Amino acid sequence: MAEMAASGESPEILFWVGCAGSFDDRYKAVTQAFVKILNKVGVSFAVLGPEEACTGDPARRAGNEFLFQMQAVGNIQVMNGYNVKKVVTACPHCFNTIKNEYPALGGNYEVIHHSTFLQQLINDGKVVIKGGGDFKGKKITFHDSCYLGRANNVYEAPRDVIKALDVELVEMKRCRTKGLCCGAGGAQMFKEPEEGKKDINIERTEEALETGASAIAVGCPFCLTMMADGVKNKNRENDVQVYDLAELIAKDQGL
Numbered sequence: 001m002a003e004m005a006a007s008g009e010s011p012e013i014l015f016w017v018g019c020a021g022s023f024d025d026r027y028k029a030v031t032q033a034f035v036k037i038l039n040k041v042g043v044s045f046a047v048l049g050p051e052e053a054c055t056g057d058p059a060r061r062a063g064n065e066f067l068f069q070m071q072a073v074g075n076i077q078v079m080n081g082y083n084v085k086k087v088v089t090a091c092p093h094c095f096n097t098i099k100n101e102y103p104a105l106g107g108n109y110e111v112i113h114h115s116t117f118l119q120q121l122i123n124d125g126k127v128v129i130k131g132g133g134d135f136k137g138k139k140i141t142f143h144d145s146c147y148l149g150r151a152n153n154v155y156e157a158p159r160d161v162i163k164a165l166d167v168e169l170v171e172m173k174r175c176r177t178k179g180l181c182c183g184a185g186g187a188q189m190f191k192e193p194e195e196g197k198k199d200i201n202i203e204r205t206e207e208a209l210e211t212g213a214s215a216i217a218v219g220c221p222f223c224l225t226m227m228a229d230g231v232k233n234k235n236r237e238n239d240v241q242v243y244d245l246a247e248l249i250a251k252d253q254g255l
Contacts, residue, residue: 001046001082011046013112014079016089016098019054020221026228027221030090033250034114040255041126045088051078055097062187069105072097076107090114090246092147092220093185099152113148115158115219115245122164129164130252139168140248141213143204143227144179145220158219161245165252170211180204184222205230209240216242 004011015038021031038045056071075098079087087109089095099111121127140162148154155176162169174180183193183200193199205227208216216231218224228242243251 001048002051004046005082010083012044013046013086013088014082014084015045015047016055016087016091016094017047017052018089018091018094018221020225021090022052024221024225027224027244030221030224030244030246033244033255034090034246036250036255037118037121037127037246037253040253041121043121048078055094057093057097058187058190060097060101061185062190072102072105072107076102076105079107079109084109086110086112088112088114088117090219090221090244092145092152093222096147096151113152113154113157113219115148115161116154118245118249119157119160122161127249127253129166129249130254134251135215135248136166137168138215139170139211139213140165140215140217141170141172141208141211142175142217143172143182143208143223144175145218145223146179146181146185148219149179150177158217158245161249162217165248170213172207172211174207180207182220182223182226184226189222189225201226201230202233205234209234209236214240215248216240217245217248218242219245 017031020027053074054071056068060068087098092113095111095113142158142162159169181200182204216227218227224242224244231237231240231242
């Protein structure tokens with residue numbers, strides 16, 4: 001973004017990468033997949049790079065309001081300095097925080113989750129699906145992220161992206177408004193679970209495996225980690241893969 005601003009350019013969208021997309025080795029692949037799609041269809045975008053800090057979502061969920069406001073105000077000052085209007089992110093936590101919580105602190109932007117953005121690219125004919133690639137004819141189930149689904153009512157966009165591929169979308173018993181959390185939201189990602197009969201991600205993975213799907217699709221870095229760990233716990237990583245929506249589309253496009 002700094003380079004574009006220096007040359008007097010302003011991108012169509014700011015791609016908010018997020019902590020997981022920047023630092024988590026597995027989720028970096030999702031960032032790269034999404035960027036490849038943006039480059040292929042010619043969307044003008046920029047990232048903040050080292051000027052991007054955590055949105056403050058984990059701090060606020062864990063009860064540290066002071067830290068949240070410090071992080072949020074810092075990000076808002078940077079984005080307003082670049083006159084950012086439209087933000088796209090692959091992380092529902094970043095999406096929810098920037099969309100619903102930044103306005104109170106002076107950060108007003110059009111914020112879109114990458115599932116909705118991908119759906120728009122497909123609907124507009126900018127991304128022409130080639131038939132599903134490796135996934136052609138296979139069963140895929142979609143796990144609803146809490147901050148995408150129940151918090152923001154985004155249920156159809158991710159499913160429309162999957163349906164655009166030549167695959168069979170199979171739903172878990174608990175889905176959409178009754179979806180079960182992966183176990184990582186609300187800053188739970190960063191602590192050990194309390195004692196109980198079973199970890200939540202194991203429960204959710206069992207529900208996904210019951211569908212007979214050969215791939216579990218997600219739209220969130222936390223969900224990706226938790227579901228992948230659940231699949232490993234069940235020793236099914238050889239026959240069941242966990243993918244982000246951007247990876248499914250990138251693979252279809254041969255990117």
